[in-house]
Amino acid sequence: MDELISTIIRSILIIISLFFITKLLGKKQLSKLSFFEYIVGITVGDIAGSISLDSTLKIVDGVASIVIWTCIPITISYLSLKYKRFRDFVEGTPTVFIKDGNVIEKHLKKEKYSIDELLEQLRIKAIFRVEDVEFATLEANGELSVLLKKAKQPLLVEDMIDLPPVEKELYTIIMDGKINKSTLEKCNLTEKWVYSALRKRGIHLSEVFLAQIDYQGELTFDFYD
Structure with a gap:
């Protein structure tokens, strides 16, 4: 007892x-x-x-x-x-597996991910053709994020009114108030260009929590509270 x-x-x-x-x-x-x-x-x-x-x-x-x-x-x-x-x-970084409908084999090998596993994850998301995928990314937590090509995405009301431009991957060029140099290289941009873009908008780097750029060069910002 x-x-x-x-x-x-x-x-x-x-x-x-x-x-x-x-x-x-x-x-x-x-x-x-x-x-x-x-x-x-x-x-x-x-x-x-x-x-x-x-x-x-x-x-x-x-x-x-x-x-x-x-x-x-x-x-x-x-x-x-x-x-x-x-x-x-510690947490790892996202790895792009598919870009513009093409599988990046070296990235699969790097993450020890077989093509069968990739196809299975796509099927779970009701995607059966690799060529329908704009890009697919293996996130740091092991989840597969997928963006379909615009023509394969579900039809929305705004699509019937005015067809928007093709969606492309967004690149994070500033994170936690620091410039992401590796991302700048992918976008063929320089730190000088970033500082110039910030000055034009009257923004200081230390004020920016997150900044992303799309394939058209449009910048979006999220500032510290």
Whole structure:
């Protein structure tokens, strides 16, 4: 009976600890967790289960262990928000698999992704012809994002009124107030051009949280609050 009461008390304490730890970690969906965060979650769950059931283990040691394992992803999340290079290293970067209806084989090999897996993911999204895809990107969380060519997209009311120009990929040239040099190279643009575009609009780089450019050279901005 004493062991049962001990297990109940320990379980309640662990659940309360996990509740506050979950609040600290923030509202991130399971599908959005990085591989490292997923591993941390499994480990913390295992520690919590062991502490709840094993009366020979000190609950203080268990909570301390959980706190340590929790502090690691919190620290990594903070550094990821502050430094883009660190974020890219920890979380990875998106990889383009299909562009203009053509599969980029070297990118599939890089991500250890077979053509069968790619076709399966397209079929899940009700896409059966690769040539219908404008571009498909494997996101850092493992999800495949797909944009169909304009002619293959569902017909909208505005399409019947005035056919808009063909949609192309948007490029993020400024992120977290910093110029994305690798993206500029893809767009054949320079930092000088970016600063010039900002000056024309009376905008300072430090004010910009996010800036994207489309294939027509149109810039869109999102500013810090």
